[in-house]
Amino acid sequence: MTRRVMNLGHIVTQNARRLTERPGFIWGERSWSWAEIEAQVSALAAGLAARGIGKGDRVLVHSKNCETMFFSMFATFRLGAIWVPTNFRLLPDEVAYLSSASGARAFLCHGDFPEHAAAVAAASPAPDFTWRIGEGGFGEAEVGVVIAKHLGASVANVAVERDDPCWYFFTSGTTGRSKAAVLTHGQMGFVVTNHLCDLMPGTTDADASLVVAPLSHGAGVHQLAQSAKGAATILLPSERFDIDEAYRLIARYRVTNMFTVPTILKMLAEHPAADQHDHSSLRYIIYAGAPMYREDQKRALAKLGKVLVQYFGLGEVTGNITVLPPALHDPEDGPNARIGTCGFERTGMQVQIQGDDGQELPFGQQGEICVIGPAVFAGYYDNPDANAKAFRDGWFRTGDLGHIDAQGFLYITGRASDMYISGGSNIYPREIEEKILTHEAIVECAVLGLPDPVWGEIGVAVCVPRQGVKLSEAEIAEFLSAKIARYKMPKRFFFWEALPKSGYGKVPKRLVKDELEARGQLDWLRSAAS
Known part of the structure; x- marks a missing residue:
């Protein structure tokens, strides 16, 4: 039986109909309405299709944050193809490995990375073609030219089923070679809904989100959820993290939310610019990727207010295991403060602490954090050994250690590999x-x-x-x-x-x-x- 689901590319189609002239993407002094984004996405999808890219094909994207990076995600989804973004800070040989490991047929590469383009072209197997993003001297074509050539094309969102892959989310590879976690249209539809429900309730098209991390990973998932509500995505003017500029953009566009990691949140809270710009519009500063130390947490709460939202969730579970909402971020230590917790189970997800034998451990006892639910990925692409280690009796094994208290709050005590x-x-x-x-x-x-x-x-x-x-x-x-x-x-x-x-x-x-x-x-x- 087929299990049809919405193609995630339909998000842009919806917004173009309902929020036609509302800004959906802002970078520097340039702004794109949802109607313009729809046109750009369709044109890029038409260009890719003309070069033979279709359902199931992998499109590797190595780029700094820019409008093309954002549009490429939806264009790839629209075709039923698989988006394979990389962190732009990776070295050429690392990106070449990701190209080979994913079986990429197309490569979109930012013009600042000719060495990466050369390395990928020399990989085995190599993509069928490389398109350059922006200025430079390599590639079969420049993406902007391809889009201009196909403007006016109307490309329908390809029919997809729940388990059809849409995104290969490469792990950060801290313990070896990166692995491609297979994210699907059905899974990501749940994740988008869950992010809006648990992390940033009440988000609408009146909101605005500032991007301070690469769109290739967690920030990209966050922006997908923002787009689902028609909220505007705002980029920093360059890849350099300029804290003063970030606060200027927050004040100018009345930014309501942002996704970041504890190290950047710490910098935001301790920078003098926090006292020089109006950041009262912020409702949710969502942080993940690593636990936040309590002293840093207290300083951020004192400076920014009760707007912090913590979540725990690996790329394999698309950031969707636990949540600690603003109301439970206590600014002071006290008898009721839940110090050290990363929150409780996300809606529709179940967390269990297991021993080495796979059996559930009692409250308060340390073991491996395991999880089941619709946000769990479909497995690693072409990696049966990794899949055998990652799953046990249907539970995904995170590799993180922790314990759960009697009220269901999770405490992470470290990576098993760090012990x-x-x-x-x-x-x-x-x-x-x-x-x-x-x-x-x-x-x-x-x-x-x-x-x-x-x-x-x-x-x-x-x-x-x-x-x-x-x-x-x-x-x-x-x-x-x-x-x-x-x-x-x-x-x-x-x-x-x-x-x-x-x-x-x-x-x-x-x-x-x-x-x-x-x-x-x-x-x-x-x-x-x-």
């Missing part, structure tokens, strides 16, 4: 990081385990002090000694100006370890081992 064992005891870095960040002079930190011949593994902490502040290892160790058990105390403390971050704004422990190695700060460990 280290010292002297036979399991140690979870997040707990230690939380304690270190209560020191008023420290703004960022990362704790990780390293091999040790005596203890098996030992912990080291990399801390970022506030500008102009000098700290010593002994000072931090003394501060921490009253807050954690002795066996959890890091063996060494290092002080850097900043922590390395991935293109997704996260702080992967492997990058911290690589930087420790590059700085020669692991030499003492080798000396001790010898």
